[in-house]
Amino acid sequence: MILDKFRLDGKIALVTGGTRGIGLGISRALAEAGAHVIMAATADRPDVVDAFRADGLSAECMTGDLLDSSAPDRLVADCLARHGRLDILVNNAGIADNEDTEHFDDERYRRLMTINLDAVFRCCRAALTPMRKQKSGVIVNIGSMSGFVSNYPQPQAAYNASKAAVHMFTKSLASDYAEENIRVNAIAPGYIATDMTRGGLDDAEMAKAWIDMTPMKRVGEPDDIGGACVYMCSDAARFVTGSVLLVDGGYTSR
Numbered sequence: 001m002i003l004d005k006f007r008l009d010g011k012i013a014l015v016t017g018g019t020r021g022i023g024l025g026i027s028r029a030l031a032e033a034g035a036h037v038i039m040a041a042t043a044d045r046p047d048v049v050d051a052f053r054a055d056g057l058s059a060e061c062m063t064g065d066l067l068d069s070s071a072p073d074r075l076v077a078d079c080l081a082r083h084g085r086l087d088i089l090v091n092n093a094g095i096a097d098n099e100d101t102e103h104f105d106d107e108r109y110r111r112l113m114t115i116n117l118d119a120v121f122r123c124c125r126a127a128l129t130p131m132r133k134q135k136s137g138v139i140v141n142i143g144s145m146s147g148f149v150s151n152y153p154q155p156q157a158a159y160n161a162s163k164a165a166v167h168m169f170t171k172s173l174a175s176d177y178a179e180e181n182i183r184v185n186a187i188a189p190g191y192i193a194t195d196m197t198r199g200g201l202d203d204a205e206m207a208k209a210w211i212d213m214t215p216m217k218r219v220g221e222p223d224d225i226g227g228a229c230v231y232m233c234s235d236a237a238r239f240v241t242g243s244v245l246l247v248d249g250g251y252t253s254r
Contacts, residue, residue, distance in 0.1 A: 005236040009034035012083045013233070014075065016123060017093030019045040019061065021194035022142065025222025026090055026229045031057035033230045035088065040064050040075050066093055066115050072122035076130065085134055088233050089127045091120040091166075092142045096196055098154040109158055116162035117169075124173060124184075131182050140232045141186040142225070143167045145248040148188065153209050154200065163188070167244045174242030183241040185232045190248025191219040215250030 013030045017023035018039030031037045036058040039048065042065050052059035062078055064071035079086050094116045097108055120141055131137025146156065147163035167186055174184040191197055191210050200206045201219065211217055228247050231237050246252055 002236070005238075006230060006234045007034050008088070008230070008234055011035040011087040011233070012038070012079065012085055013088035013090065014038045014040060014062075014079050014086060014127075015090040015092055016040045016066065016075075016119070018090075019048045021196055022189060022192055022222050022225050023090075023092040024048070025224075025226040026092055026142075027059065027226075028052070028057070029223060029226025029230050030088070030090075030233065031059055033234065035233075036060075036083070038062055038079055038082075040093070042066075066119035066123075067111065069118070069122065072119060072126045076123070076126035080130055086127055086130050087134075087137060089123060089137070089139045090142070090229060090233075091123050091139070093119060094142065094144075094162075096156065096159050098156045098159070100155045101157045104158055112158055113162055116159070117165050120166055121169065124169075128173075128177065128182065132177075132180050135181055137182040138233050139170075139173065139182065139184045140229055141166050141170045141184070143170070143186045143188045143244060145188050145190045145246060145252050147244075148246070148252050152213070153206060170244065171242045178241055183237070185237070185240060185242065186244040187225060187228050187232065188244050188246045188248065189220065189225050190214060190246070190251045192225060193219050193221055213251060213254070214248070215253060218249065220247065220249060 013035040015027045018027040019041040027037045027039050040062045064075045097112050143166040144163035146160045147167045170186040
């Protein structure tokens with residue numbers, strides 16, 4: 001049955017930034033598909049874990065600050081120590097920072113790139129060795145439609161560059177490790193209703209521009225990305241690698 005291919009029963013999944021926003025939508029979707037989900041976040045969230053378990057879902061939380069270059073290695077090592085394997089890695093953690101480039105100082109630039117790009121590289125690097133040893137694995141990197149288009153009206157050249165880099169990194173890893181039975185894909189969300197986009201959605205002028213430029217005339221929800229991630233992580237996508245799946249309400253179709 002085709003629906004059986006979407007099941008993730010028994011899989012161990014690590015989701016960075018997994019306790020809020022898009023990451024929480026992904027974590028819940030993977031757990032509902034049968035995976036045991038490890039939500040990595042800067043702070044412990046027992047309330048989120050308890051909510052999952054109350055619904056009969058398998059989940060736990062790990063703490064790690066991805067501004068710390070050692071955090072990705074530690075998160076993967078802790079996952080292996082607890083469960084003996086890592087089947088799915090979702091690099092979701094990210095930040096947005098909107099500013100005219102001439103005012104975007106090095107500190108802000110470095111912070112954005114460290115979380116949005118460097119941490120993705122480091123988490124993938126840490127996961128690849130155990131995945132090669134177990135002869136299987138799936139990596140999904142969360143990019144953005146901003147890796148394809150320049151958003152309007154907010155100025156965010158550095159953010160857009162970070163997400164475009166994630167897309168190319170994804171494609172390169174996919175070709176490098178395809179023969180190792182490791183699939184690497186990305187999801188590129190459009191505007192999704194989360195805390196990160198709340199400022200823009202609360203600004204009447206900006207929200208109107210965002211929605212007017214989205215053919216579906218609305219923003220998405222975190223579980224829209226969660227559903228796409230279940231597909232990418234499952235055997236339903238077993239012949240899919242090196243792809244960047246846009247989930248943007250048609251924004252980039254214009």
